[in-house]
Amino acid sequence: SSRGGERNLLANWFDEVRYVFKTGMDATVYDIGTGQSFTLNYSMTSANHADCETKTEADTNVMLALWGGTFSSKSRPVILFTGGTAYAASVAGKPHCGRDALPFLAKLTEGDAYGDYVGRENCDKIKGNGMDGHIDVHFYKSRNHYNNLEDPYHQRNVLQAAEWAQANLVAGPQPTPAGP
Numbered sequence: 001s002s003r004g005g006e007r008n009l010l011a012n013w014f015d016e017v018r019y020v021f022k023t024g025m026d027a028t029v030y031d032i033g034t035g036q037s038f039t040l041n042y043s044m045t046s047a048n049h050a051d052c053e054t055k056t057e058a059d060t061n062v063m064l065a066l067w068g069g070t071f072s073s074k075s076r077p078v079i080l081f082t083g084g085t086a087y088a089a090s091v092a093g094k095p096h097c098g099r100d101a102l103p104f105l106a107k108l109t110e111g112d113a114y115g116d117y118v119g120r121e122n123c124d125k126i127k128g129n130g131m132d133g134h135i136d137v138h139f140y141k142s143r144n145h146y147n148n149l150e151d152p153y154h155q156r157n158v159l160q161a162a163e164w165a166q167a168n169l170v171a172g173p174q175p176t177p178a179g180p
Helices: 013-020 057-066 152-168
Strands: 026-031 037-044 050-054 072-082 085-093 135-138
Touching: 037 057, 037 135, 050 057, 057 085, 072 152, 085 152, 135 152
Parallel strands: none
Antiparallel strands: 026 037, 026 072, 037 050, 050 135, 072 085, 085 135
16 A cells, blocks of 8 residues: 555555546656656546546656657656545556547547547547547556556666655645645
8 A cells, every 4th residue: 555654655556546446537747857747637437447537738748758859658656646645657648549629538530639549539638738539557467458467667667766756755745736
């Protein structure tokens, strides 16, 4: 567990995180490599990991800066703060499965910005945030949707974030970001 004075923040997605970080909640993502942070929303219920969107275009711009100015499938180790709790996590920087111009849950007739997900529901819920679709946020023991397996890159990042947190975060309650 990641509560109390323990600072490894290595909470299992299936046993804890998904019950605390629920659909509709906001979170602050702190990038351990740069010290920059942005706000996102757990915008769409997903079983294996959190499908999230940046809250605003300014948040998307911060996110983009972390990936050198372009959306990227490369993942980064982060600390996610939500509901007064902090979790080691990993964020992929490539939004997918949605188009800002279409209504939420409408059928993607042309796919997303990359031509993928044709015929799927539009998973872009937050409009005007400067990105089409959602990004994946993984936690300890979370899995991919496409193969139901743990992603080794995300799991490596989660462990790296937990190690960083152990050395750098002080004990006690964590900050609570703005409400959903």
